[in-house]
Amino acid sequence: MSAGSLPSGSQVKDPGYPTPSENYLTNSKGILSWIFTLDHKRIGVMYLVGVTLAFGVAGLLALLIRLHLFQPDGMVFQGEEANNWYNQVFTLHGAIMVFLFIIPSVPAALGNFLVPVMLGAKDVAFPRLNLCSFYLWVFGALFFVSALCASGLDTGWTFYTPYSTTTDSSVILATSGAFILGFSSIFTGLNFIVTINTMRPPGMTWFRMPLFLWATYATSIIQVLATPVLGITLLLLIAERTMHIGIFDPEYNGDPVTFQHFFWFYSHPAVYIMILPAFGIISDLISVHSHKRIFGYRFIAYSSIAIALLGFLVWGHHMFTAGMSSLTTIIFSALTFTVSVPSAIKVFNWLATMYKGSISLTTPMCYALSFIFLFTIGGLTGLHLGTLATDMHLHDTYFVVAHFHYVMVGGTLVAFLGGVFHWWPKMFGKMYSEAGGRLSAFLVFAGFNLTFLPQFILGSRGMPRRYATYDPEFAGLHQMSTYGSMLLGFGLLVALFVLLRSVGAFSRFGLACGKKAPANPWGGATLEWQCTSPPPFYNFERAPAVGDPYDFSDLEWEADEERYVTVEPKREVIPEEQPKPAPAHAEDSN
Amino acid sequence: MSTIEASPEVGHDEHGHDHDHPPFLAHHFDTPEQQFDSGKLGIWLFLVTEVLFFSGMFCAYAIFRALRPEVFEGCSQFLNTKLGAINTGVLLFSSLTMAWAVRCSQLEQHKGLVGTLAATLSCAMIFLGVKAIEYSHKFGMGLLPAGLFAYDPSNPHPDPAGHPPYLAYICAPFALALAGVLVWLVVSAVTGNKFQFAIAKPLSVVCVCFFVGVGLGTFLESGEESADHVDVHADPNGLATASVMLEAEESAAADAAPAIAASGAMIPVDESVLEILATDPTNVGVVSGLNALEQQTAAAGTSTVTGDGAILGAITTTEIDVMTPTTAGVFFSIYYCMTGIHAIHILAGIGVLVWLLVRAVRQDFNRQYFGPVDYVGLYWHLVDLIWIYLFPLLYLIR
Numbered sequence: 001m002s003a004g005s006l007p008s009g010s011q012v013k014d015p016g017y018p019t020p021s022e023n024y025l026t027n028s029k030g031i032l033s034w035i036f037t038l039d040h041k042r043i044g045v046m047y048l049v050g051v052t053l054a055f056g057v058a059g060l061l062a063l064l065i066r067l068h069l070f071q072p073d074g075m076v077f078q079g080e081e082a083n084n085w086y087n088q089v090f091t092l093h094g095a096i097m098v099f100l101f102i103i104p105s106v107p108a109a110l111g112n113f114l115v116p117v118m119l120g121a122k123d124v125a126f127p128r129l130n131l132c133s134f135y136l137w138v139f140g141a142l143f144f145v146s147a148l149c150a151s152g153l154d155t156g157w158t159f160y161t162p163y164s165t166t167t168d169s170s171v172i173l174a175t176s177g178a179f180i181l182g183f184s185s186i187f188t189g190l191n192f193i194v195t196i197n198t199m200r201p202p203g204m205t206w207f208r209m210p211l212f213l214w215a216t217y218a219t220s221i222i223q224v225l226a227t228p229v230l231g232i233t234l235l236l237l238i239a240e241r242t243m244h245i246g247i248f249d250p251e252y253n254g255d256p257v258t259f260q261h262f263f264w265f266y267s268h269p270a271v272y273i274m275i276l277p278a279f280g281i282i283s284d285l286i287s288v289h290s291h292k293r294i295f296g297y298r299f300i301a302y303s304s305i306a307i308a309l310l311g312f313l314v315w316g317h318h319m320f321t322a323g324m325s326s327l328t329t330i331i332f333s334a335l336t337f338t339v340s341v342p343s344a345i346k347v348f349n350w351l352a353t354m355y356k357g358s359i360s361l362t363t364p365m366c367y368a369l370s371f372i373f374l375f376t377i378g379g380l381t382g383l384h385l386g387t388l389a390t391d392m393h394l395h396d397t398y399f400v401v402a403h404f405h406y407v408m409v410g411g412t413l414v415a416f417l418g419g420v421f422h423w424w425p426k427m428f429g430k431m432y433s434e435a436g437g438r439l440s441a442f443l444v445f446a447g448f449n450l451t452f453l454p455q456f457i458l459g460s461r462g463m464p465r466r467y468a469t470y471d472p473e474f475a476g477l478h479q480m481s482t483y484g485s486m487l488l489g490f491g492l493l494v495a496l497f498v499l500l501r502s503v504g505a506f507s508r509f510g511l512a513c514g515k516k517a518p519a520n521p522w523g524g525a526t527l528e529w530q531c532t533s534p535p536p537f538y539n540f541e542r543a544p545a546v547g548d549p550y551d552f553s554d555l556e557w558e559a560d561e562e563r564y565v566t567v568e569p570k571r572e573v574i575p576e577e578q579p580k581p582a583p584a585h586a587e588d589s590n
Numbered sequence: 591m592s593t594i595e596a597s598p599e600v601g602h603d604e605h606g607h608d609h610d611h612p613p614f615l616a617h618h619f620d621t622p623e624q625q626f627d628s629g630k631l632g633i634w635l636f637l638v639t640e641v642l643f644f645s646g647m648f649c650a651y652a653i654f655r656a657l658r659p660e661v662f663e664g665c666s667q668f669l670n671t672k673l674g675a676i677n678t679g680v681l682l683f684s685s686l687t688m689a690w691a692v693r694c695s696q697l698e699q700h701k702g703l704v705g706t707l708a709a710t711l712s713c714a715m716i717f718l719g720v721k722a723i724e725y726s727h728k729f730g731m732g733l734l735p736a737g738l739f740a741y742d743p744s745n746p747h748p749d750p751a752g753h754p755p756y757l758a759y760i761c762a763p764f765a766l767a768l769a770g771v772l773v774w775l776v777v778s779a780v781t782g783n784k785f786q787f788a789i790a791k792p793l794s795v796v797c798v799c800f801f802v803g804v805g806l807g808t809f810l811e812s813g814e815e816s817a818d819h820v821d822v823h824a825d826p827n828g829l830a831t832a833s834v835m836l837e838a839e840e841s842a843a844a845d846a847a848p849a850i851a852a853s854g855a856m857i858p859v860d861e862s863v864l865e866i867l868a869t870d871p872t873n874v875g876v877v878s879g880l881n882a883l884e885q886q887t888a889a890a891g892t893s894t895v896t897g898d899g900a901i902l903g904a905i906t907t908t909e910i911d912v913m914t915p916t917t918a919g920v921f922f923s924i925y926y927c928m929t930g931i932h933a934i935h936i937l938a939g940i941g942v943l944v945w946l947l948v949r950a951v952r953q954d955f956n957r958q959y960f961g962p963v964d965y966v967g968l969y970w971h972l973v974d975l976i977w978i979y980l981f982p983l984l985y986l987i988r
């Protein structure tokens with residue numbers, strides 16, 4: 001694409017009013033029409049590319065860690081600086097995965113694409129803020145890359161003081177990056193809350209919203225309420241390093257445990273920023289691919305909000321060994337258990353949805369099923385860590401590593417992949433190879449378990465986390481874990497290959513691209529399946545019929561055309577009353 | 591389980607080009623009310639994030655005030671209450687003019703809108719001018735964050751030649767802005783560009799107001815000095831007066847406030863509070879403070895101190911030096927963090943107010959479209975409100 005073929009500036013600003021044959025991918029052309037786009041779908045696609053790149057970098061670092069741990073005295077990093085190198089690699093793996101991949105993965109990439117379409121709106125409430133949020137993400141990512149290039153980062157992704165105020169690595173660059181990424185996250189969350197509150201079209205009541213929207217809404221609440229606290233914490237840390245303000249630095253009478261409290265006040269809710277949208281995806285996937293109404297819709301919706309709120313009360317369980325008073329630890333431990341109630345509600349409702357459903361084992365469903373299995377293990381092992389007595393033993397061991405990887409990778413990443421496979425036909429208008437997709441789901445599931453199940457055993461036997469070397473008796477389990485990580489990496493590459501092949505990335509090598517996707521390939525009843533695949537620029541050529549998002553009774557599979565069609569609507573045509581808020585300045589109108 | 595087709599005026603084929611789609615209405619909104627409500631909810635959520643952002647510092651303030659109450663009491667004496675009070679008044683007045691501006695935009699009083707916005711901006715500038723005096727004065731005395739703290743009780747007002755001209759540094763960008771606006775004013779007047787002239791005119795007044803603030807601050811700060819501090823360097827002719835003042839202060843030495851500033855800042859501390867705090871192992875600051883205290887008392891030969899934490903039964907009060915980097919420095923760290931980030935918010939507010947001023951001169955706002963003025967107004971009130979909390983917490987509570 002040469003610069004000469006770029007469209008004129010006016011074309012970029014005003015993309016025109018597309019005819020039905022045009023979609024959001026084709027309605028304006030040229031690289032500038034992407035760079036300055038205000039279309040939530042294009043911003044979502046840009047995020048998708050961005051977070052995938054970040055995931056690739058951090059994933060390679062993870063493989064490097066696993067390779068190094070193949071031998072008890074370390075295989076990759078040798079010499080005097082070996083431990084230092086190891087520290088930098090696991091720190092960057094964690095920091096990039098958390099700040100650049102998991103937090104924006106589902107909300108920013110899939111959420112941006114889906115929230116307005118599922119809602120029946122034309123765009124998010126603040127399209128310019130949305131684009132700004134994407135560029136803040138890019139800017140923050142650049143800070144991380146520069147930290148990598150400058151002198152690395154070896155504090156762990158948590159930046160604990162006092163080490164982070166004394167180490168020589170580029171803490172300031174990395175924390176500035178995280179600070180900027182925080183703003184990106186806040187703006188995305190703010191945008192979604194406002195969009196869901198004010199942009200719902202007539203008929204789209206709160207309880208007609210797909211559960212993905214409920215989960216996104218709950219996530220956005222956390223993003224708006226928790227992220228500013230991380231912002232000020234990192235700002236104070238930067239000030240501590242530059243001016244020694246003495247708030248966290250014990251050398252100047254500061255209190256390093258204060259930093260831990262500040263940090264986890266954000267970072268524990270941030271764990272729910274990572275997992276809640278995954279819950280939303282799974283709720284939709286399970287229901288659509290079981291062709292059965294979701295069981296306990298309101299319970300799932302409310303449990304998302306409950307998790308969002310409870311998530312603010314449990315940060316202390318990261319600090320049981322930091323020397324809090326026993327009363328405090330008991331309270332935090334008890335509160336931690338309450339979070340398992342809404343989480344269990346979700347899992348039971350998903351199982352009840354599948355019961356007597358007509359399950360099709362499509363690729364997204366395979367991912368959704370592995371999510372339920374893996375997340376259940378991840379959630380239940382969380383109870384071991386929330387229990388005071390066992391946590392004293394398991395704290396800072398591989399048990400913790402395995403636990404949060406079961407939640408973050410087995411949970412969020414698998415749900416993200418399931419979501420991408422589910423909505424890929426909608427986003428790009430192409431069907432992928434089902435066989436390839438299912439193969440990738442199986443490889444990811446097998447590789448993941450092989451990687452992280454041994455780590456539970458390692459941890460409970462006392463293998464501490466964040467060490468570059470280990471005792472020879474742990475070698476067998478570590479090697480199993482390393483083989484598993486290779487399999488997991490291979491499975492992810494297969495998934496990438498299947499998806500890219502479907503949009504014709506390998507057509508020059510003679511690999512045909514996928515078939516054209518119908519508007520509704522899975523038989524979903526939510527609004528995004530009513531518009532064409534890919535959607536037109538303003539999402540809907542005509543106003544969508546807003547109904548029950550989980551009523552599949554009038555959808556039937558048309559075998560000849562290979563798509564779902566609506567047969568004689570059994571839905572009533574009585575509009576549900578939606579109170580319109582009286583605007584304050586209504587009397588001033590006209 | 592009912593379905594409706596959305597009413598035909600909402601979201602049909604020709605998205606965004608309805609006849610009743612006014613120019614200020616973004617394409618993806620259906621009605622001006624929807625656009626206004628979205629913006630309003632958006633700005634409220636943004637204000638929530640702002641409150642939480644500041645809450646981190648308020649927490650730090652609460653923690654360290656609870657840990658070291660004597661430091662906060664001693665150090666707040668260094669903050670000039672008069673200047674703080676003036677700034678509080680200025681900000682309150684600016685909130686009034688801001689609210690007035692919102693009303694003007696609703697009533698389409700374009701001249702009134704420009705005037706009230708300019709008044710709000712002027713108040714913001716006066717605030718910053720006064721703040722510049724406060725900051726430069728403290729920089730000069732070495733009252734800096736912990737790592738840079740350089741206060742010397744025997745020489746509280748070092749020779750101005752001995753440190754960089756902080757005030758000039760702070761004023762330079764504002765002087766540049768003033769010069770730029772004045773040049774713009776002259777050029778637009780000469781070329782007859784009425785639109786630009788109408789913007790440059792209020793802006794020049796606004797820029798001058800920064801220096802009004804500086805003047806006001808200088809006047810009050812010097813008045814404060816002759817009353818509270820002894821500054822023999824400032825005025826050779828005032829030497830006699832100063833020494834008289836010093837005697838008066840010493841005679842009133844029971845009154846802690848001036849004595850601290852003048853004579854090395856030793857104030858009594860309630861040991862029992864520290865002792866209770868020290869039993870909590872997370873209170874690293876207190877433990878290290880107590881250790882310092884042990885050394886101090888040991889040096890003074892009045893030691894009844896035993897080992898870690900289980901100490902001080904016999905001592906009821908001890909003198910503790912609050913003017914060291916690890917004690918007073920932390921107070922000034924928190925002071926600079928809170929007021930500095932607040933000042934950054936004022937600067938950001940000045941930025942958006944100037945943007946509003948340009949749009950007001952262009953007469954963008956009307957009965958149906960006054961959202962931006964309203965949103966900036968809410969932001970401005972929040973910045974004002976945060977100062978309302980900062981002023982008593984830092985300046986008044988003793």
